[in-house]
Amino acid sequence: MEPIIPGIQVRSREEDYINIQPIQAAGRLTLEARKALISYGDGYSVCDFCLRPFRLDKIHKPAINQFTLDLAEFLNMDEARVVRGARRAFQIVVNSLVEKGETVLVSSIGHYSLALAVESRGALWREVPLNEENIVTSEDVASKIDSIKKESGSLPKLVAIHHVDYQFGNLHPVAEIGKVCRDYGIPFLLNGAYTVGTMPVDGKKLNADFVVGSGHKSMAAPAPTGVLAATEEYAAKVFRTTKAEGDVSGRKFGIKETELLGCTVMGAPLVALMASFPKVRERVKNWDDEVEKVNYFTQEFLKIPGNKVLSELPRKHTLTKVDTTETFGKVSETHKKKGYFFTNELSKRGIVGPFPGATHAYKINTYGLSWSQIKHLSESYLDIAREYDLI
């Protein structure tokens, strides 16, 4: 096919293949989102009816206002905003609650963008270790809070932990962690980048002061889109409006929210996020089926002797880290195509996602695959194993 312009080939990976790429699976657009992109491509396309009080989340046509309210309800939080990605949500919270030199407690496999948001503020990030099952426990959170208090004389100003982490796709005991934070009086940010939009997330039940979601990771939306939801108490802090005034002009900026820098996501990504939302809201109800499918896959995958699943078992999330060092990895050592033999074999069977040449530890995500696709995926692994005499 002709390129769109030189250097930009038409991309048809989702149309042509079963895609198990770890971060792409739950961000795949719905048909409605794709229609929205065609109709609302221009950046200011949502501003045709920007009437008083002149703020993005108050616009009624298209129904951004209602969507913003729906988002808060969806997460069972008091207020929500669409922001320019989950990482911007982290930064908005950090800038609002943490001063230079103060500490934020994160997981030792927390996302790098959270660490950068803290570093940008001139603050420090400290890590909670994982236990032997690669889980952040509430006991370890409490103990790390104590040690920070002992060393620095102050409590961390924020605790930010993933609901499901990006390394193993493990589900962490966030309700208990939230409880610990509440006991210490430290606000708790739940990083739901892999869960908001895929599985049910009830922010209040999870004792979260903030819930962060990622549109392009788990809400079938384009980038850069994120959701920041907060309790009433903390909404007043992070969504505070501007207070400054021009020394010459005397102008003020009314209801513009300082940390959001005013309007956030406009046009294509916002409307596509909204357009996918009815399906996203429904799909989280099918989470048990998604979990059943990934567990079917891991069971089949483990029939190849030597294969390992590095994530917790049984799987509680579709993002899964596997290790085939002892199986396909061994084959790659003597194969003339090295590790590429394996991803080529997958590709021949209509499957893409693992990075080219991957035969050791790598992640996959089965989110959104149908049962017949899951069976084809599982059978393909077994088939390749048979072809290379591994079973």
Added chain:
Amino acid sequence: MEPIIPGIQVRSREEDYINIQPIQAAGRLTLEARKALISYGDGYSVCDFCLRPFRLDKIHKPAINQFTLDLAEFLNMDEARVVRGARRAFQIVVNSLVEKGETVLVSSIGHYSLALAVESRGALWREVPLNEENIVTSEDVASKIDSIKKESGSLPKLVAIHHVDYQFGNLHPVAEIGKVCRDYGIPFLLNGAYTVGTMPVDGKKLNADFVVGSGHKSMAAPAPTGVLAATEEYAAKVFRTTKAEGDVSGRKFGIKETELLGCTVMGAPLVALMASFPKVRERVKNWDDEVEKVNYFTQEFLKIPGNKVLSELPRKHTLTKVDTTETFGKVSETHKKKGYFFTNELSKRGIVGPFPGATHAYKINTYGLSWSQIKHLSESYLDIAREYDLI
């Protein structure tokens, strides 16, 4: 037409009308950008070939790396990055150069998002007044720098002035302002939200340390996209890489750029910005023609006695503030539809853009209109004036 989902109507304003809305005109997507949205809608669609060193602006397929280099060259600056909107570019620069309590000098009609970025940092913004022609002069910049120094004991840490302002669309003497800043040793940020992508911008010639552009405002790209370009000296500061390290894990994040929070704009908006770029690069060469067209319009518009152009004349930019208080405004006082009579009359002639009911001071933007459209627009104003006995 059926809505995309309830609450999201199909938008066909650009297809059905001549649109002179002030902020939409130069952000209108190209055909190539619209193709890119269809093909690269998913957020992580640009990550298929994210190979070492694992950074967005280093990806070769699609050609993000080359595009990033092209952008810097286009602006005649040393380095450039795509960021999540011009306002994020402001914030990145402010966070990098300004500490809490320090001062940033802005125009008294500078964009509110710049003021919010400063406020978010806990810093102060101070304004340069406009002269009687609504222009920020280099003398006034120098004099305000002196008074800040006198009052606070320190120079401002940054001067940020618009190339063309959003209120009048006036062109400011930014090369001279940049020269003044250089004399004081203060970095100068050129806000090119209305000029980068519409008219030629040579950052070095304009004595800019930073050039900021807006993809959705002036580069035929979706939101939220912005460009931040810097000289070599300041690129090292604003694009500095992360230095922090995990206290438990020992992990570092290598070449991730702290203030950018790592990867910035992915997927649809980025690829669409790239897809429009060849046409954008060409179109700035036709700027003289755009200016000729807007001046044709203002000349015709001023044939209606009482009409005023509040922007500088002759026009140097297509964004123009007009005032029809004494003409259509007078009619609106007794018309049963009030000011809506006027925008209805425009709409009957296939023209949209001024906010509904506008008959006093309002902005329009003729960017991208063909000569026949400009003539139709001008004739429509005159025709409506004749219909209401204003000429």
